[in-house]
Structures are given as structure tokens and as C-alpha cells.
Amino acid sequence: MNERPHLAVVGAGPAGLAAALAAAGRGVRVTLIDSAAEAGGQFYRQTAAALGARRPQALHHQWRTWERLRDGLAVHIEAGRITHLTDHHVWFVERHDAPRGADGADGPGRVADGAGGFTAHALLGPEQEQPVAVRADAVLLATGGYEKVLPFPGWTLPGVVTAGGAQAMLKGGLVLPGRTAVVAGTGPLLMPVAAGLAAAGAKVAALVESADPRAFVRHARTLAAQPATSAAKLAEGAQYAAELARHRVRTLVHHTVVAAHGSGRLEAVTVAALDGDGRIRPGTERRIPCDSLAVGHGMLPHTDLAQALGCRLDGLNVAVDDEQRTDVPGVWAAGETTGIGGAVLSMAEGRIAGLSIAARLDSRTPDVRSYQAAAKARTGLREFFAALEAVYAPPAHWTEQITDDTVVCRCEEVPASAIREAVDELGAGDVRTVKLLTRAGMGWCQGRMCGPAVAGLAGCAPEPSRRPFARPVPLGVLARAGETDDQGNVTAY
């Protein structure tokens, strides 16, 4: 058996890759487990190889950084230091209490603080029926995030997609949601999405951002407090703005989509200006014909695996210390699962986690100097994104725009009226009670799509959901999940 300690990294986006490279470079054997066909995560989502893209970078930013990650991964795979499992969807990470192995094999692989190792349970391929188990001495969760979308009348019409979804379909499959798009919502993702769609040949009729430009002024001091970070980020913003101008995309700030219209599919959206209180300014409504709407209101972290392991959350994010350790021994977390902050922050966190893991698996304390630059970048970017979060906000009174017949829970088709009834007449004051009374959040997506909307309608703060498994699991797989062979590292059962 291999004596070197073994790390399982869940997620091959910027955070997971940076961590895998850092750890593998210091003698740790790494298994990188990811659901996509190729590494990259959402930010560096790769075009399917069979599509033969000779200039994939036209759909990306910070491509040189990606090349470094990609080439580094290839070198480690070639040398046998990293095993990359593609198309593996991890649904549960199991923590073993007792030291494993009857032979008392407490080699260098045992985490110093006593964890008995882990098994990452995954399902193979898009059908997700064949199980795979990966044993490891330590786990890094780099599960990233997904988009938050708040409902509005018409948001279930075909042609209405998440902003990130439009980008993922474009990067991965080289397709557009339609010929004429509106990009709307709030957040730093909207500009690159609009620029990408326009470059790929869509007519982008408008970029509709609900943030109030005055909020930028209010937060200017925080945004400028980290000069290096701000300069880089402002340059990035200016680059997107130039691309939008080149494609003659008009940007409507402090505006919102009031409704999407169409019969059977999207035909137009109504947009309106917002007043100082964040309400629709009467008389400013206008209709924009379009066959696609890419909409998003920020990002949410994927924390299911961390929660099932018992990791403490800080708000909606996995709580980590300066070394990116969770409060569960042997479990680290990095990237957007610990807080939304973009690819550069994710890579800094991943690098710190990888160096910490390599040291801790060798019963050493990591040398802080080895990741000084990454720690500095992490501090600056976290502050910057905290300020951005205050600037990019949905309209203050977005719940007022949701008509009673608007479907809020897309899976169970629960209308806003049912949720309001549960709150106003039945006294529900939290997402869980609303769910029990209305079925909102009980469907396929397990409340990932409607959670923030239900919380808003119930007048409570969004709270993390507790989901025992990170994705649907066939019952046959679940029944046999305990019967893993703990000798091998990758075991089909």
C-alpha cells in the first residue's frame, strides 16, 4: 500500500485545483473528484473536446491562469501524484471514527488530530447510478456555488434561464439560449455573461442591473481600502464595460425586470426603473421583445457535504480558520463554499488549504510564510467582495412584485398565494414551516431554487437547509453504501 498520505479533493474548480497542486507538490497523494468531464469548475468550464474549439479563450477571462492550473494538473497526473476522477458526482462524505485497519497502520497518512479517515461516496456518469467510493486521510471541500434567482411573474417560461446557466451552456456546448437576450438581476456576474452572449452572436437588447449607483459611492472607501485588489477588479470591470460598448449593449442601472411574457415560451420582458426606496417607479415600465432572459441575483454556496459532515457554518458559508480548516478534524474547505468571492479568492484559499493539508498530514504546523502572499490576497478580496455584496442588491421590495399566481417553488409548482397564506393565516415564520404546509422546497431541487424566495416571502433571513445527501441517490446504492472495501482507495461496490 502507498505510504504517502492521501487527500480527496471534492471539486476541480479554481479552489480545488489550487489546493490539489499545492498539496501534490509537497508529497501528498491527491484524488481530485469532480462531476464534469474536464477540470475547470464553473468559472473555467471547458468546451467539450469533441467540439474542437481552437480558440476556447475567446469565451474566458484570465485564461493564462487557467493554463497554469491545467498544465500543473497534467504534470502531477503524469507523475502519478494526482488521480483525476471525472464525471464523479459526490453525494456524501463519510467520516470514520476509529483508526482504520486491523494492522494498526497509523502511518504518515493519519491526520494528527485523530480522525480515522474518510470515504467520499460518488455516483458515476451523467446517469448517476453506478457507485464509486474513495478512501482518504483528509478531505478538502471545494464544492463552489450556484446561482440565486428571485421569482417574478413569468420566470418559469422556457427561455428564462439563470445568467450562470446561459454562460455554462455557451462555454460547454457552444450554444445560445436564443437570438435576442436580456441579461438582468444584480451582481458582478451579469457583465461577463452579457459580454459573452454578445461576442458569441446574440443580440443583447439590454443589461438590467438593479443596484443603485449611489451605493458604489457609499461603499467607495471600503472598495478602495485594498488598492491592489480594487485596481485589478476595476480594470476587469472596465474591460467588460468596453466589450459591452463595442457590442452596443445598453445598460439600465437601478432598473429591474417586472415580468416576463409569452405563451409557451418567452416573447418579451417588462422592465422598470426603481425609486430611492427600491420600488418600481410608476410610469417607467417598458416592454423589450426578446426570446431569452438570463437572470441572476447573486450566488449561494454549496454546503451540503460540509453540513452532513457536521462542519459549522457561519451564516450560509462553511466556517474555516486561517488555514482553511473547518471545525471537523481532517476536513478543509476552500473557494465559494466558504463565501462567494470569485475565482482569484478561491485560488488563494485553495493554495493555503493545500499547504496546510500537506503540513498537517505530516504532523507539522504549516509555515505561515509559505502562504503569505495568498493570505494577503485573501484578506483583500474578502473585504472587497463584502463591500460588493452591499452594493449589488435586488430591489429592496422585490417580494411586492411577486403576484399571487406566480409559481415560487418550480418543482412542486407552489404559487406565492399558498406561501402567503401559510405565513399570514397559518402563522408560518420560517422556511421549514412553510415547506411543511405548502410543499415549497420538497421537490427535485430540494429548495435550492426557491429557498431565498420563500425566506423573503416569510419575512425571515435565508437559512441553510439540512440535506442528508448532496444529490439524489438510487435506493440500491444507498442500501449498500456501508459495504466498502477499505483496502483500496477507489472501490466500486
Added chain:
Amino acid sequence: MTSRRSPLSPLTPQSPQSPQSPLELVRARPNPAFTVTFDDREITALPGQTIAAALWSAGITSWRTTRERGEPRGVFCGIGVCFDCLVTVNGQANQRACLVRAEAGDVIRTQEGNGHHE
């Protein structure tokens, strides 16, 4: 402002008649296309594309009707989280079109309700 030609722009100016495509943007040379069927209609798909991407390329945006209201649905999140894009592929219901790769000869059908009526 006069129009400037960027490195990303096509050689012909943008107009409704000659839209630049994502394939052009990345100078794609895809492997040979193949045929799949959607509700008995033949459509062309490119290797590497998901079922959802193949359907979008054919101008199709919905391939499921909901259980309660019978409303049409297609891609929403595009990354496998929302389950809105469920579809029946080769007789197997509840496949996420945004995750499953299209293969030559796939028989894709609109999924009605929970997909288990047939």
C-alpha cells in the same frame, strides 16, 4: 462612435442575417455531426454537446410539461442543480438534459408529468 473591429468580431458586420455563432467565436472544428430524434423529429447534434445543447441548437427550448399545471419547461440553471430540464432519453425518464451527453441515434421525448405514464 464609428464601429471598430475587435479581434473577437467577425469579418462581416453583425446583422440579423449573419449572426456570428459561438462555434465561429472559438473557431470550432467539431467532429462530424450526427442525428438524434426529438418527439420523432430528426435533429442534428454535435459530438460533445449535451442533450440540452443539441435541443437549443435546433431552436427547441422546452421538453417537459409539469405534473400539476402541465406547463412547458426546459433549461433553467444549466448546471444540474434545478432539475427543470428533465427529459426522457431512450425510454429512461427524469434525465437532466443539461448533464447528459447526446449520442448518435438517441431517442429524446418530451417528458409529461413524472415521466412514468407511458
